[in-house]
Amino acid sequence: MTATILEVRKLVISAGEAPLIDDVSFAVRRGELLAVVGASGAGKSLSGRAMVGLVPFLPGVVSGEVRVLGDDGTALVTVPSEVGPARERALKALRGRLVGWIPQDARAALSPIDTVGRQVADALRHAGRPHDRDSMLEALAQAGFPQPAVLVNCYPHTLSGGMARRVQVALGLSTGAPFLVADEPTTGLDRPVQARLVQTLRRLCDGGLGLVWITHELGLVRRFADHVVVLERGCVVRKGPATEVIDEDSL
Amino acid sequence: MTVRAWAWLVVGAVVFARLLSWLGGYDIVADVDPSNSGAAPGTAAWLGTDALGRDIAWRMVKATDAFVVPSVGAALVAVGLGGGLGTLGGWFGGTIERASGAVAGLPGAAPRFVMVLLLATIFEPSSVVLAVGCGLAFVPQAAAEVAARLGAMRRTAFVEASLVHGVGVARVLGGHLLWTGCRLLLLRLALQSVAFYVVVETTLSYLGALGVQEPLPSFGNMVARGLVDSRLHLVARLAPPTALWLLLSALLHVDGVVARRDSRRAT
Secondary structure (H helix, E strand, O other), X not given: OOOOEEEEEEEEEEEOOEEEEEEEEEEEEOOOEEEEEEOOOOOHHHHHHHHOOOOOXXXXXXXXXXXXXXXXXXXXXXXXOOOOHHHHHHHHHHEOOOEEEEOOOOOOOOOOOOOHHHHHHHHHHHOOOOXXXXXXXXXXXXXXXXXXXXXXXXXXXXXXXXXXXXXXXXXXXXXXXXXXXXXXXXXXXXXXXXXXXXXXXXXXXXXXOEEEEEOOOHHHHHHHOOEEEXXXXXXXXXXXXXXXXXXXXXX | OOXXXXXXXXXXXXXXXXXHHHHHOOOOOOOOOHHHOOOOOOOOOOOXXXXXXXXXXXXXXXXXXXXXXXXXXXXXXXXXXXXXXXXXXXHHOHHHHHHHHHHHHHHHHXXXXXXXXXXXXXXXXXXXXXXXXXXXXXXXXXXXXXXXXXXXXXXXXXXHHHHHOOOOHHHHHHHHHHHHHXXXXXXXXXXXHHHHHHHHHHHHHHHXXXXXXXXXXXXXXXXXXXXXOOOOOHHHHHHHHHHHHXXXXXXXXXXXXXXXXXXXXXX
């Protein structure tokens, strides 16, 4: 008996002849916080976008697949690399149901004409979950807002960067998906806000969420992540427990 | 009273006139009374009478039959067909965008008015043919503008995030992109095609052969009669062109207001 696993297998992404991601494989279990680190241009965000099917054309996924394995080890969903109906069906089963996403530009990823409350309620409704005011407030509270009621009628342009990211966390959680892919959720935030946000994510992982955390923040990775994958020029150059991979020298 | 309020007042008056025409029971044949020809405005006929003694005010109300419903049909054709083809092209891009652009561009091969005349000549000239023709005339513009806007929006972060959160394509397209990004654009296209229908219908009725024929009233044939018949009272001669001018001004003004709002939203 193993925990549910989100797995990226032998992912290759290229733009023309140039490989941007070359044979990248990694996996994250429920309850695990897996950090994907590397220099800018190493392919972290591209890998994360490929996991949720946002790299369809150019640059395009050449080969590899994304799978979610159930508790008994059988594949619940396999997203193939070939563009076509099979991939669309698999993405429909994956997105929002098994994997949520926290995009890099959190504020731009919120609908500009809807209030925070409406967007969270919509996410809950699409997931087939109760979407009344209490459920909405609970989702926001889970994302670390101490007074979620204040936010309900706010529009995205009135939120700070940290608040927008927490709203994205709330949206990701609202789907009820067991896995989240967070693309640099702490970029542009000051240290205390970064730490609070990652503490929230860590707490959610301790509660059973599986998280792929794409980041540059090695200090936070060493403190909070379980495992780390290091990418360099589109290849995995190192992976292992965070405390072993991120040593004092790396910091 | 603001200019915008005037515009809405005129549009409201047209809708009211159309309802009045529908419910009022005015008989265009029974109203003929040559003994009352060219009467001045009064309580019996507020805007006077024409050469056959017919009540100008009632005929103006009845003239709305010629354009109100058909022009809405033209707007539906422009927005539905043009918006639909533009949505296909803008969302899918690539070959589908080129194919839908080519299909949508077909009515644009001839100038708008010429295309409507061609259709009216090929088929039996009727309000349905004119409505379809006027709607088709705006399909190239509608498809191109919607495709361009959707193409720019489909890769935005909030659209990608919605898709990844499991929101269906139909909801993203309808709820987010078309409603959020294109509704004012589509409203403008609808207003423009309504105004175009009014101009086409009035012009053809003014010229005679392909438009509304007597004894049915139209602003076009009323303006034509008023121009040549100097026996009519000045108010009776000026009322139809003034009403027409007010209507077109109102439509174009509302179009301008919507355009400014659309531009502000886009930026």
